[in-house]
Every structure is written in structure tokens, then in C-alpha cells.
Amino acid sequence: MTTFVTWNCNMAFRKKRDQILRYDPDVLVIQECENPATRGDWSAFSDWVWVGENDDKGLGVFARNGITVELADDDVTESRYVVPVEVDGARNLLAVWAMNDETEPRKRYIGQVYTALRQYRDFVNLDTIVAGDFNWNVEWDESPKSPLCGNFEQTVKILNEIGLESVYHSRTGAEFGEDDDPTFFMHKKRVRNYHIGYIFVSEGVSESVREYTVGTYDKWIDASDHMPTIVRFDTR
DSSP: OEEEEEEEOOSOGGGTHHHHHTTOOSEEEEEEEOOTTTSSOOTTOSEEEEEOSSTTSEEEEEEOTTOEEEESOSOOTTTSSEEEEEEETSOEEEEEEOOOOSSSGGGSTHHHHHHHHHHTTTTOSTTEEEEEEOOOOGGGTTSOSSOOSSOHHHHHHHHHHHTEEEHHHHHHOOOTTOOSSOSEEGGGOTTSEEOOEEEEEEHHHHHTEEEEEEOOHHHHTTTOSBOOEEEEESOO
């Protein structure tokens, strides 16, 4: 059994991690977390990798229970915060924190995920988990402020061609854009809710999911405007 978490913690993960560690996760993708090399006690984890330009706010992948992690590519500038991670003890991971890109607007947000899937095509396969904060919903494809190098529909098409599917949509039968469980509450407003966090795995891995939980507003909004997603797999 492997427990996997993705959560945009809205900074200061060291002060909030006990709330997520109650679920005994093995692998965690944490967006907007501080650089563990600069502050905090991280002895609760067996390993971690972190990328970022600001020590207060980057992308971290944390491992527990003897699992180790390592960046599969040290040059992640093209896709910025969408990075390939080799995981010893669980499935490899493409960790996602889709960010704005003022220098290359076509590659902002979902465009970064699209770019990364093309950049790391040899890395992403049926044994890879693609997961994190995509910062995008398919409903926004129709009215971007400027053209994207790849929108949500095109990104999902690449994932499907590889053989990966969204665990949430596979389990619920919901169409993209008709997601009933928000992962983000803009400005922490209950009414401004969107599903923008995703976990993509192969059909076989999806069938091994024993629990899939999206955090609720009342339980998590004091910690972050994003809700964690917690998944338990039968297989590693």
C-alpha cells in the first residue's frame, strides 16, 4: 500500500505538515513550500527534493518510510516547476506546480504542463504518476488572455495517448469541467471554487486505488486556499 498526497500548502509547510502527516503519506508533492535546506526540521521525512527561485515558495517532493527521491533532470528551466522525479520505493513522478510565465506567456500555467510532457516524453510512461497543481480547468481553454502553447484539452490528450487517466474523473465518471469537488477556493471564498489539481496514472494503477479523498473547505481553508488530495494505492 502506498499513500500519495499532493497539496499546495500556501507557504510555511513546516508549520502545517502535521495536519497532512496524520494520513501517514509515503510520497508528497507540496507546492508553495519553503526550501528545506534553509529552515525547519525535516526529520519526519526520509528524503526530499526541492526546486525554486525563492526559498520561501517552491515545489517540494517529500518521501517517508524509507522511500528516496532524486531529480531525473537537473535542467528544469524550460518547464520551470514541472519536474521529473525518480522515486526508489514507489512509482516515478512528474511533479506539477503550474505557474505564470511573464517572459513566455504562451507557456504559462497549463502551458507549462504541456511543455513538460513534451520535454520529458521519454520519462513519462505507464509507470509514472503525473500529479499536482495544474492551476487550470478546461473551462478556461476557451477564453485565455493570450494563446497558449498547449491548452488543457491538448494536455489531457497527450496524457491519454501515453495511457494515463485522471483518477478523480475515472472514479467519479465526471467530465472535465463538471468536477463537483473543488481543489481551490480563490481568495478563500467558498463560492469561487475550482477543480485545478489532478492525479494521472495508468488504468491498471487507477484500478488499484483504495481511497481517494479531496480535502473539504471547512477542514482545510485555515491552512490553505488549496485542498489536499490523498490517494491510497494497493501497489507501489
